[in-house]
Amino acid sequence: MKSGMKYKVFIISLIMYGVLTAEVIKVGVYENSPKIFTDETGTVSGFWADITNYIAEKEDWNIEWVHGTWDECIERLEKNEIDIMVDTGWNEERSKKYLFTQETVLLSWSTVYVQDTFNFQSISDLKGKKIGVLRNSINYTGPQGLKNLLEKFEINCEFIEYDSYDDVFKAIENKTVDAGVTNRQFGEMHENSLVKKTSFDFLPSKLLYSLPMNSVNASALIEKLDARIRELKSDEKSVYFQSLDRWYGKQSDKKYYIPVWVYWGLALLLSAVISLYILNKILSKLVERKTKELETAYAEMEKKVEDRTFELSQANIKLKELDHLKSMFIASMSHELRTPLNSIIGFTGLILQGISGKIDNDAKEDLEIVYNSSKHLLSLINDVIDISKIEADKFEIYFEEFSLNEVLNDVITIVSKDAQKKDLEIRTQIPASLKVKSDRKRLFQCVLNLMSNAVKYSEKGYVELKVEKTDNSLRIAVKDTGIGIREEDISKLFKSFIRLESHIKELTLGTGLGLYLTKKIMTGVFHGDIKVESKYGEGSIFTLEIPLNPEA
Amino acid sequence: MKKILVVEDDKNNMRLITKLLEQEDFEIIRAETGEEGVRLAIETKPDVILMDIKLPGIDGLEATKQIRASCCDGSAIIIALTSYAMAGDREKYLKCGFTGYIEKPFDPYTIIKEIKEIWKKNT
Numbered sequence: 001m002k003s004g005m006k007y008k009v010f011i012i013s014l015i016m017y018g019v020l021t022a023e024v025i026k027v028g029v030y031e032n033s034p035k036i037f038t039d040e041t042g043t044v045s046g047f048w049a050d051i052t053n054y055i056a057e058k059e060d061w062n063i064e065w066v067h068g069t070w071d072e073c074i075e076r077l078e079k080n081e082i083d084i085m086v087d088t089g090w091n092e093e094r095s096k097k098y099l100f101t102q103e104t105v106l107l108s109w110s111t112v113y114v115q116d117t118f119n120f121q122s123i124s125d126l127k128g129k130k131i132g133v134l135r136n137s138i139n140y141t142g143p144q145g146l147k148n149l150l151e152k153f154e155i156n157c158e159f160i161e162y163d164s165y166d167d168v169f170k171a172i173e174n175k176t177v178d179a180g181v182t183n184r185q186f187g188e189m190h191e192n193s194l195v196k197k198t199s200f201d202f203l204p205s206k207l208l209y210s211l212p213m214n215s216v217n218a219s220a221l222i223e224k225l226d227a228r229i230r231e232l233k234s235d236e237k238s239v240y241f242q243s244l245d246r247w248y249g250k251q252s253d254k255k256y257y258i259p260v261w262v263y264w265g266l267a268l269l270l271s272a273v274i275s276l277y278i279l280n281k282i283l284s285k286l287v288e289r290k291t292k293e294l295e296t297a298y299a300e301m302e303k304k305v306e307d308r309t310f311e312l313s314q315a316n317i318k319l320k321e322l323d324h325l326k327s328m329f330i331a332s333m334s335h336e337l338r339t340p341l342n343s344i345i346g347f348t349g350l351i352l353q354g355i356s357g358k359i360d361n362d363a364k365e366d367l368e369i370v371y372n373s374s375k376h377l378l379s380l381i382n383d384v385i386d387i388s389k390i391e392a393d394k395f396e397i398y399f400e401e402f403s404l405n406e407v408l409n410d411v412i413t414i415v416s417k418d419a420q421k422k423d424l425e426i427r428t429q430i431p432a433s434l435k436v437k438s439d440r441k442r443l444f445q446c447v448l449n450l451m452s453n454a455v456k457y458s459e460k461g462y463v464e465l466k467v468e469k470t471d472n473s474l475r476i477a478v479k480d481t482g483i484g485i486r487e488e489d490i491s492k493l494f495k496s497f498i499r500l501e502s503h504i505k506e507l508t509l510g511t512g513l514g515l516y517l518t519k520k521i522m523t524g525v526f527h528g529d530i531k532v533e534s535k536y537g538e539g540s541i542f543t544l545e546i547p548l549n550p551e552a
Numbered sequence: 553m554k555k556i557l558v559v560e561d562d563k564n565n566m567r568l569i570t571k572l573l574e575q576e577d578f579e580i581i582r583a584e585t586g587e588e589g590v591r592l593a594i595e596t597k598p599d600v601i602l603m604d605i606k607l608p609g610i611d612g613l614e615a616t617k618q619i620r621a622s623c624c625d626g627s628a629i630i631i632a633l634t635s636y637a638m639a640g641d642r643e644k645y646l647k648c649g650f651t652g653y654i655e656k657p658f659d660p661y662t663i664i665k666e667i668k669e670i671w672k673k674n675t
Contacts, residue, residue, distance in 0.1 A: 331638055335606070338635035339562065342657035346568040349660025355571055378657055385638070398643040413662065441639055 025061040025221070027052060028073035028085040031164040034189050034247040035087050035106070035207075038067065048086040050243035051105070055228040069163035071135040080212040083221065088210035089138040089203075098210040099218050103229040106207040110139035110146070111187050112200040114179040115172055120198040127155045132168040132180035135161040139181050144203045146181050169195055185248060193259055330385055337381050344374045376509040383513040387496070390517065395524045397439050404434035404474075407444050408465065415451045415463075424455060425462035434469060436548065442525050443546075449514045450478040450542045456508050458482035458539070474546040485534040493532060494519040522546070554671075557581045557598040559589035559615065560633070561607050565656075569602065569633070569663075576664055586615035593619045593628065600671050603650070605634040616649045629674050631667060633658070 029044050031037045036048040044065045056063045066073075066082050076082045077098055089108060090100050112131075114120050133140040133147075140159070141147055150157060160177055162168045168180040173194040182190075184201070191197060209225050211218040232240035348371040350356055352364060359367070389395065408430055419426050436443075447465075454463040461481030468475040485493065489500050497512040499505050515530075522530045526546045534540035556578045560566045570580050581596055583589040586607045593601060601619070605612035612632065620626045629652070632645040637655035645653050652670035654663065 331636075334638055335635045338637060338656050339565075342635065343564045343568060345657040346565075346572075346660045350568065350571055353660065355575060374657075389639070396639045398640045400643060414659075417661075441642060 022060055022062050024064055025056065025084060026064045026066050026082040028076055028082045029065045029067050030070045030073050030087075031166055032070070032087060032183070032186055033166075035183075035185055047106070047243050047247045050246070051229070051232060051240055052084075052086060054232070054239040055225060058228060059224055069135070070137060071163060074136050077210060077212050080214055083211065083215065083217075084225075085210045087207050089142070089205035090208050091138050091142050091144070091205065093143055094138065094210070097213065099213060099215075099222060100211075101209040101222050101225045101229065103226045103233070104206045104208065105229060106185075108205050108207050109184045109201045110181055110203045110205075111184050112146075112179055112181055112198045112202075113169070113172060113187055113191075113195050114198055115175060116194050116196050118178060118196075120179075120200070123150070123153060123200060124155060126150065126157050126179060128157060129178035130158045130160055130176070132162055132171040132177040133159050134165055134168060134181070135163060137181075138205060139183065139203050142203065142205075146202070149202060166190075188248075330388055334381065334385050338378075341374060341378055341381070345371065345378065348374065372509065376511075380511050383511050383517060386517055387513060390520045390524065395521075397525050398441070399437055399439055401435055401437045402440045404436050404443075404467070404469075405430060405432065407440060408447065408467070411444065411448045411451050412465070414448060415455050418452070419455050419463065422455070422459060424458055424460070427462050427464040429464065429466040431467065431469065434467065436469070436474060438474075438546065438548070439525055442521050446518045446521055446530075446544055447476060447478070449518050450476075450544070453514060453542075454478050454480035454482060454540075456510075457502070457504055459504075461539070469548075472548050474544075474548055476544040476546070477541055478543075479539065479541045481539040484536040484538050484540055485532070486536050487534075490532060490534065494530075518544075553577055553579050554600065555579045555581065555596060555598040556667075557583060557589065557592055557596065557601045559583045559586065559601065559607065559612065560604045561585065562604070565604070568660075572660060572664060586610035586612060589615045590618045590622075594623045597624055597628075599629065600667060601628060601630045602633045602667070603630050605632060605636050605645070613645075613648050620649050629671055631670055 029036055029038065029049075032046075034046050036044070036046040039045040052063065055061075066076065068076065073082070073085055077085045085098075087106075088094070088098070088100070094100075112120070112126070119125070131146070137145070139145050140161075147159060160171065162171065165182040165186045168177075168182060169190050171177045172180045173192070179198075180195075187197060209222075211221060215221075229240075232238045235241075347356075348367055351359060352367055352371060408428075412426060412428070416426055451463065451465065458480045459482070463481075464477075464479040466477045466479065468477075483502055483504060485500065492498050492500065494515050496516040498516075499510050499512045519530050522528045522544060528544065528546040531543045531545065532540060533543075554577065556573060558566065558569055558573070558580060560569065560582075561584050566582060566584075570582070573580055581592055581598060583592050586609050589601070589603065589607075590610075592598075603612040603616055607615070610618075612634065616630050616632075619628055619630065630650050631652040631654060632650045633654050633656065634641070634645070635656040636645075642653045642655070651674050652666075654666055658666075
């Protein structure tokens with residue numbers, strides 16, 4: 001235990017000794033960046049700080065930085081209040097006051113800087129100007145300082161002394177002075193739009209460490225400093241060169257002047273970009289909202305259109321169904337009415353022909369009425385069915401090639417019985433072997449209508465059927481020697497359910513639909529026409545004009 | 553003597569047409585359905601067939617098709633005798649294999665003549 005205690009005490013003593021024996025070296029600092037300066041954290045920085053710190057570490061010194069202006073630092077050096085001063089330019093005058101190290105640390109030039117508007121051509125331009133200088137610096141009051149230099153050339157100017165180069169530059173910037181003097185390193189680093197460099201370099205000087213004259217350990221320190229500086233300068237990778245690079249060498253570390261308008265321009269550009277961005281955002285928001293609205297409206301419209309289309313198509317389907325039903329109804333009504341009529345007409349005709357046995361004349365007359373009425377009923381049915389189709393503009397057209405002679409003969413056969421009864425002659429002017437391509441049933445219907453009218457309304461003379469055919473038209477004329485038509489009645493002829501007043505109307509049956517239908521069929525089916533010429537009391541001519549191979 | 557097959561389901565019409573036909577020298581064969589008509593057509597090979605359209609079972613169109621396919625080398629004279637007399641019906645039946653077309657109500661004075669004419673034209 002005892003021996004252990006002794007051991008500990010010994011180690012602590014050693015450490016204490018080490019701390020105590022570490023020499024405290026007071027080093028003067030002034031503001032002259034990048035050579036030596038105090039940065040924003042209060043740490044001493046710059047080229048001189050780097051190498052001084054390096055040497056101190058090697059030599060086991062405790063550095064105590066003593067801050068002040070250049071003037072104060074020099075004063076402290078004279079009074080032996082600091083051990084070492086950095087960055088001191090050598091000249092003979094100074095060498096009498098202070099001790100210097102031997103090894104050159106830096107070489108420096110001094111340079112004149114002027115206001116941006118100052119047009120500096122030569123040294124004589126400084127005449128009468130205010131010049132900012134660093135108090136007690138060699139480039140001012142030194143033997144080759146600016147003061148002596150200008151006096152030599154008899155250029156009078158006003159010197160204004162400042163405590164740091166920084167203050168000198170500020171004085172140029174705010175136009176307190178016209179020009180100023182700094183060393184080149186400071187100048188290059190602090191040049192800006194308001195302060196510009198001139199070509200006036202002067203006073204090349206060695207920058208060394210300086211020490212007080214009457215210091216006891218100065219010579220030892222000088223020896224150590226020189227040895228270290230030699231050592232540093234001999235190694236290209238040493239702190240010395242690294243620091244040179246750091247503070248002077250690298251282009252990127254140099255502070256370059258950027259004109260104020262560039263800042264303004266950038267700011268303007270930035271604000272423009274931001275404004276545009278915001279504007280763009282607002283606009284796209286607006287567009288987005290409008291687009292959404294439009295999309296909604298469009299969707300609504302589309303839905304409405306869809307609904308309407310659906311409704312319409314439903315209605316259309318219903319209409320088609322109804323139409324189909326109507327057609328079916330008409331077709332089956334036609335069929336169902338014809339079946340009993342067939343029996344009535346058939347059996348009446350059978351009895352009238354005497355097939356079922358002999359009947360007396362009175363009964364025969366009565367039966368004739370039944371027969372004619374049933375025939376009339378048949379034509380009524382036919383006409384009404386036709387009208388139901390024609391009124392709906394639903395002509396069903398069936399074109400075929402057929403013998404016109406055959407159709408006309410059928411018509412003549414039908415009307416000849418009535419004609420014979422009245423002793424009417426039926427004359428024909430029909431070319432032989434007439435083939436036409438047309439709607440057979442409709443053509444038959446029209447000719448029969450005209451022929452039966454002619455027979456019906458003639459009491460004497462003849463009925464003539466005359467046919468003329470050319471390559472592209474067919475003309476069928478029915479001429480009678482009947483009662484004729486009053487001129488004022490001609491316009492009524494083709495109206496439905498109209499029968500003109502005459503004594504014959506009372507004696508015969510008629511629907512009042514025949515000519516109406518014939519006209520409709522002529523125009524609707526054949527794209528032709530019906531014409532009438534008549535002389536009241538003398539007779540009429542009805543002419544069907546039918547184009548052949550009609551395009552429509 | 554000419555053989556004539558009448559296919560007609562309506563008794564009144566059958567009575568009427570046969571009475572009219574009996575006035576001439578016809579041998580009349582009667583069928584009341586389409587199927588019977590087809591069978592009798594094949595069996596008796598008539599000179600003329602009068603065919604109603606609306607029939608129970610197969611209709612006149614189908615019966616005609618079958619007769620054309622299996623009787624008389626397809627050259628049988630088949631006349632549609634029907635109440636289907638709307639525009640276009642005539643053309644439809646002639647297209648479907650009928651030789652002739654007579655609509656009901658027919659003219660009792662002229663029907664025999666019409667039948668004969670169609671028959672004459674097609675033999």
